[in-house]
Amino acid sequence: MKTNGAGFWIGVSLVMVLLIALMFRWLLVVYGLRVTSWFRSPWRNVELGGKTWSLHLIGWAADVVPVNLALQQLMKLLPFSKFVVESDHVHIQLF
Numbered sequence: 001m002k003t004n005g006a007g008f009w010i011g012v013s014l015v016m017v018l019l020i021a022l023m024f025r026w027l028l029v030v031y032g033l034r035v036t037s038w039f040r041s042p043w044r045n046v047e048l049g050g051k052t053w054s055l056h057l058i059g060w061a062a063d064v065v066p067v068n069l070a071l072q073q074l075m076k077l078l079p080f081s082k083f084v085v086e087s088d089h090v091h092i093q094l095f
């Protein structure tokens with residue numbers, strides 16, 4: 001059976017996106033942070049007032065608590081990430 005080239009690479013891309021999301025999530029656990037929001041469906045994202053192309057949709061963003069030393073260390077470790085301090089949590093997203 002001949003594989004469909006485009007389909008194969010789309011599959012590889014999706015797996016890569018998922019692996020990065022899982023590594024990101026794992027890192028948050030290692031740093032002892034509690035994740036209050038990670039993957040979101042487009043509907044849930046609208047409900048929560050997220051941006052249309054929020055990285056929560058692919059798991060590359062997470063809302064975490066508490067704001068402590070571990071989080072500050074993580075901020076230094078992930079220099080390309082974006083950190084947004086919200087009212088009751090910190091939003092972290094890759095890139």
Ligand SMILES: [Zn+2]
Nearest residue numbers: 061062063091
């Ligand atoms: Zn968020």
